[in-house]
Amino acid sequence: NAGVTQTPKFQVLKTGQSMTLQCAQDMNHNSMYWYRQDPGMGLRLIYYSASEGTTDKGEVPNGYNVSRLNKREFSLRLESAAPSQTSVYFCASSSPSRGNTEAFFGQGTRLTVV
């Protein structure tokens, strides 16, 4: 049982380049999330998808887009990367319909924008 799988694990981008972070879960969860983690700032929600076909902005959505491709997959796209987007990105999934059960996290993608 893989849980939540993120790719890639590491990435270096030049300012202005684009890339897509991939996330897939095999737990049949309805909700999926993208967070970024920066030193001293905890985990901040970028985008959230309550179910297939729906997405909502979180706390820090500027500069990002998302796609909930199907129930399993939720991708995060940086159209024009900026140094301020250097961070560790985590994807997570949960099933709130079953009463706010825990969120399961992937291993993270460490992104550096130079």
Place this chain on the structure above:
Amino acid sequence: GENVEQHPSTLSVQEGDSAVIKCTYSDSASNYFPWYKQELGKGPQLIIDIRSNVGEKKDQRIAVTLNKTAKHFSLHITETQPEDSAVYFCAASGWGQFYFGTGTSLTVIP
């Protein structure tokens, strides 16, 4: 939206001592409060959680308490061990979204 504050940001304890991490939240609609442990280079993992209809929950050396009136909840780790060294996050959830505190870096000194 929800605002979760977490203290302290760093905590050092001697092996065998207890560690306490405290969080407050702002939204009275939040009803689920998980605690996550994050080891270096890994994603956060749930260690214990509590729902708003419960005041305290224990799991071996770990316990969580919740005071709904005061909107605060705490993590207690007893008999700390070196492997407890990690970053701990509290979170609050009400409508499917999770709002995290800024984390506590716990160091257990052998």
